[in-house]
Amino acid sequence: MYDLLLLGSLVSGDKTGYKLQKIVGSALQPMRKVSSGVLYPSLERLEKEGLVTSMMHEEGRKMKLWHITTKGVNRFIELMKEKIPSDAKRNDMIHFKLRSLDSVxxxxxxxxxxxxxxxxxxxxxxxxxxxxxxxxxxxxxxxxxxxxxxxxxxxxxxxxxxxxxxxxxxxxxxxxx
Structure with missing residues (x-):
């Protein structure tokens, strides 16, 4: 479920995990947070699949920047085109897509x-x-x-x-x- 939002967040530019966590958190319903234990394994899986890359960036302090690949952009577009399932995640998926309308x-x-x-x-x-x-x-x-x-x-x-x-x-x- 988070693939759509993570990839969509990276379409507009590289981001740190901290920034991605803020973006994903703001896209979810109030009072629902995304833990690092969910976010980073998702990013690492996306990296293994070749959808994102990461690099260490040192500007004042060390931080890891995440970057979407061409394959990741293509996967993001596929996810935007997929039908939304009629299940408990429906509202989140709709909100994720609405936040990325400008990307399609x-x-x-x-x-x-x-x-x-x-x-x-x-x-x-x-x-x-x-x-x-x-x-x-x-x-x-x-x-x-x-x-x-x-x-x-x-x-x-x-x-x-x-x-x-x-x-x-x-x-x-x-x-x-």
Missing amino acids: TFAEQLDILEEFRLFIEKDLEFYQKAQEDMTEHQTRFPENAERFRILGEAYELDIQIAKTKLSWIKKQIADRK
Whole structure:
């Protein structure tokens, strides 16, 4: 999962592991950090695969700089074109791709945005149906009406977030056409 973000971060130039850790951390949801125990093994694997190289750089103090290779750029483009799986990592993958839209063609940007739109439309449909069910359950199960009302309100938040995302996506698509 981190390959996309690490390679995408290096497309714009060489970076230290510390800088990459900050970039990856900022791309994840708040309160989720990337440990050195995840980052450096990922970079070392990418290096073994020939997707990145590293070199020691001495400017004041010693530090290792990571550089993307041509093979790494090609792999990054492949990852950007891959369909996003419908699993627990879906939101992270979407956010990673959105942060790297400038690295692909406009047609590829539109494909990514359209894929995101379809995911959000399905989510919205799910939330709206669940909210309807909660309203119905309030009547059918009066002893738990308050619980179902609160659940319905929580789904309202999900609905509003999905609508906001759809509005943003539609603007991004319109700006690229």
